[in-house]
Amino acid sequence: MSSIxxxxxxxxxxxxxxxxxxxxxxxxxxxxxxxxxxxxxxxxWAVLSAAGLIPRYILPAPGAVLNEFTRNYAVLARHAAYTSGEAVAGFIIGNAAAVLMAIVFSYSGLLKAAFYPFALISRAIPIVAFTPLLVIVLGRGLPPVIAVVAIAVYFPAFLNMMRGLASADVDYHEMLHTLSASRWQRLKMVDLPASMPYLFAALKVSASVAFICAIVAEWIGANVGLGYLVVISGQYFKLPTLWAAIIVAAVLTLLLLALVVLAERALRRWTAAPGEI
Structure with a gap:
C-alpha cells in the first residue's frame, strides 16, 4: 500500500x-x-490560402469559415444542439449500462463465462454499420442515433470496468471478510474505488467517440444535426458551412472530454493510481 x-x-x-x-x-x-x-x-492555414496553395474547393480560407459562423450562427447552433443531445444521451446511457452490467458480471461467474468473450469480440465489430438496421427498427430521428452512440461507448466502458473491478486488492477483501462485511460493503469500499481509474480511462475514449458516432449515424438516420448538415453542405458544395460544422463538432467533443477530465480531477481521491496518492 502507498502512504501519504x-x-x-x-x-x-x-x-x-x-x-x-x-x-x-x-x-x-x-x-x-x-x-x-x-x-x-x-x-x-490563412497564409497558404492567401497564397493560393490550398484549393478553395477543398478548404476555404479561415475568413470564409469565420464569416459562416457569424452569418449562420442560428443554423449551426440548432444542429449542434441536436447532435449534442444525441451524443450526451448516448454517452450517459451507454456508460451507465456498462457500469451496472460490469458489477452484475463481476458477481456472477456463470454470466461472465457465457458473455464476456462476446464483449471482447464486439470490439472488432463496426457498430455504426448497424445504423440502417436501427433506423428500420426505431425509425429516423433521435432514437437510432442515441442507440448507436450508447452501443459504441458501452463496450469500452464495460471491458475497462470489468478489469477495474478485478484489480481490487485481495488483502482488503480478506480484511473486510473477517469483519463480516456484506457484498455491497465490499463493492462500495474496495471494488468501486479500485475500478475508477479504469472507468475514467474508458470515459475519455467514449467522450471522443460519442460525437463521431452521432455524426456518422446522422448521415443515415437523421434529418437534422451536424452530421446531416455536413452531408447537405457537401452535396451543395457549401464548403464554409461544411467546415464550420466540422469545427463545431470538434469543439463539442473537446468540451465533453474536458468535463470528463474535470470530473476525474474532482474525484482524484478515488481515481488516482495507487502510486499517485
Missing part, C-alpha cells in the same frame, strides 16, 4: 495546486501548448 507523506499533506493544505497551475487552478502547462498549436495552425 508530509509534503503531500502540505500540498493539500495549500490547496492541492500542481506545478504549472495558475491562480484560478488552470493547468497552463497543459492548456497553452495545444492552444498555441491551434493558433499556429490557423495562421499557416
Amino acid at each position: 507523506t508530509v509534503p503531500d499533506l502540505a500540498a493539500d493544505a495549500a490547496g492541492g495546486s500542481e506545478p504549472g497551475t495558475g491562480p484560478a487552478g488552470i493547468p497552463w502547462g497543459l492548456v497553452l501548448p495545444p492552444v498555441l498549436f491551434v493558433v499556429a495552425l490557423v495562421a499557416l
Whole structure:
C-alpha cells in the first residue's frame, strides 16, 4: 500500500495546486501548448490560402469559415444542439449500462463465462454499420442515433470496468471478510474505488467517440444535426458551412472530454493510481 507523506499533506493544505497551475487552478502547462498549436495552425492555414496553395474547393480560407459562423450562427447552433443531445444521451446511457452490467458480471461467474468473450469480440465489430438496421427498427430521428452512440461507448466502458473491478486488492477483501462485511460493503469500499481509474480511462475514449458516432449515424438516420448538415453542405458544395460544422463538432467533443477530465480531477481521491496518492 502507498502512504501519504508530509509534503503531500502540505500540498493539500495549500490547496492541492500542481506545478504549472495558475491562480484560478488552470493547468497552463497543459492548456497553452495545444492552444498555441491551434493558433499556429490557423495562421499557416490563412497564409497558404492567401497564397493560393490550398484549393478553395477543398478548404476555404479561415475568413470564409469565420464569416459562416457569424452569418449562420442560428443554423449551426440548432444542429449542434441536436447532435449534442444525441451524443450526451448516448454517452450517459451507454456508460451507465456498462457500469451496472460490469458489477452484475463481476458477481456472477456463470454470466461472465457465457458473455464476456462476446464483449471482447464486439470490439472488432463496426457498430455504426448497424445504423440502417436501427433506423428500420426505431425509425429516423433521435432514437437510432442515441442507440448507436450508447452501443459504441458501452463496450469500452464495460471491458475497462470489468478489469477495474478485478484489480481490487485481495488483502482488503480478506480484511473486510473477517469483519463480516456484506457484498455491497465490499463493492462500495474496495471494488468501486479500485475500478475508477479504469472507468475514467474508458470515459475519455467514449467522450471522443460519442460525437463521431452521432455524426456518422446522422448521415443515415437523421434529418437534422451536424452530421446531416455536413452531408447537405457537401452535396451543395457549401464548403464554409461544411467546415464550420466540422469545427463545431470538434469543439463539442473537446468540451465533453474536458468535463470528463474535470470530473476525474474532482474525484482524484478515488481515481488516482495507487502510486499517485
